[in-house]
Amino acid sequence: MASSDLTHEVWSIDDGSFPADASLPERARFLLRYAILAPSSHNSQPWEFVVDGGQIEVHAVEDRWLDVADHDRRELYVSLGCAVENLCIAAERFDLDFDVAYHQDTAPVVVTLQPDSEPSSDRPPALFDAITERVTNHHLFRDAPLGDPVRDELRNCVLEDDVTLVMVDEPEPKSSVAELQAEADRLQMDNSQYRKELGYWIGIGALGDSWLKARIGQAVVSHLDIGDSEAKKNSKLIQSAPAVGLLVTDSDDPSARIRAGQVFERVALAAASNGVAVHPMSQILERPEMRAELTSLLNRHDASPQHLFRLGYPQSEQDHTPRWPLETFLAERP
Ligand SMILES: Cc1cc2nc3c(=O)[nH]c(=O)nc-3n(C[C@H](O)[C@H](O)[C@H](O)COP(=O)(O)O)c2cc1C
The missing domain is CATH 3.40.109.10 (NADH Oxidase)
Structure with a gap:
């Protein structure tokens, strides 16, 4: 993965361009544009996705695992969870129901899109719009309590x-x-x-x-x-x-x-x-x-x-960090 491929362009997604009538894998790939905006430790982006019909396998990539800082792979899996959640929130936004299954094998998470049923979840509203806004803020915070x-x-x-x-x-x-x-x-x-x-x-x-x-x-x-x-x-x-x-x-x-x-x-x-x-x-x-x-x-x-x-509450704003383009993270089944 070349460092020169890191880009900020991934942050501009036109949600109006969701391919509602396209095949399920094509819709899944659109949703993954939101998944890759997730935070990860050192912005290592340690995920890879295998799209097979309506099934999206989410894999951890050992090459981008921080084996010194994160020796027990805790941050690796927490980062994967962040990407999985963006995927689920995006699926819900585009009226796709889904099921999330956790496994002990090579694909620790599989998200299955279920286009024939209505999405139903208890997620708070407004999360989708925040996906392209969220940043990690490393600055001092104001002296104001959370209400x-x-x-x-x-x-x-x-x-x-x-x-x-x-x-x-x-x-x-x-x-x-x-x-x-x-x-x-x-x-x-x-x-x-x-x-x-x-x-x-x-x-x-x-x-x-x-x-x-x-x-x-x-x-x-x-x-x-x-x-x-x-x-x-x-x-x-x-x-x-x-x-x-x-x-x-x-x-x-x-x-x-x-x-x-x-x-x-x-x-x-x-x-x-x-x-x-x-x-x-x-x-x-x-x-x-x-x-x-x-x-x-x-x-x-x-x-x-x-x-x-x-x-x-932040004292000053923070810019987005870059990501590798989605294509980098799409893989065939290993
Ligand atoms: C599991 C995990 C651990 C992280 N640990 C730190 C940390 O110790 N210090 C820090 O400044 N940021 C930490 N971050 C934030 C990442 O550096 C940040 O998500 C990444 O650089 C991408 O930037 P963004 O969140 O603004 O999109 C962590 C994020 C995750 C998901």
Whole structure:
């Protein structure tokens, strides 16, 4: 996959051009244009799709798996879940009912479009329009609490029995999370392999930087000792956010992680449609020894933590990051 193929053009989709009368695979491929706008760790876009009639197999691609940062593949499956959710929301928008099946084999998720029945789901409205608006905002958030209606809307995004959204907004636990974040940043940045992997994704421009900025960013991350400055910056980002969200699941297998990703994407889209910014912060969960610390701090001893993110009103806007074009992700059955 060439870095030069990364493009922002994918963000402009004319929903009026949905091929309503075309074959089911053609309609499925249109829906996938929304799936690839999903967030993923380091914007690695670790998905591949096999379209067979009305069936869309969603595969994880090992070549784009972050094997240092994400050694247990949690972020890989959470990212897949985000893409699956965009696909489902788009299907619903274009009046296609669907079924989502989770498997333990090579295609961990299969979405089957069912054109002969009416879509019926409990998803909050307005998520579809937010797919092309959503961005991850890495800036400081304003000192303004999330109102109750927004919080309720975010909570209503959890439709799965085995996924729970924990919201942390009291100063004391938030400070403790910020301290853990600082520690995790120092440990991760102390690992040259972690910095090299992060540097690679920055260097190819996946995080949206211009060619020159991407190369400088890669050199800085790969060669300079920035653990302390990252720790200070990120703990301040958490302290300044009115809320931190943590998604936990009852079990810890690929399908639970995918479902956590689906919930996260719904939360991120509902947030975007309310002017609320979202920023995942993965370093604590990337350190096995710190995951338990986080759950015990939040009194969720038996739950599996899957995804941690800041929520708040942004001080400044953030641009979209690029994606590879859809064709790159369409595959034949392996
Ligand atoms: C599973 C997962 C983990 C992520 N972890 C981080 C993180 O630790 N720090 C961060 O700044 N962004 C994180 N992100 C956000 C990605 O960097 C972002 O989604 C990607 O660059 C694409 O940009 P976009 O979300 O603006 O479309 C994460 C996203 C996902 C889905």
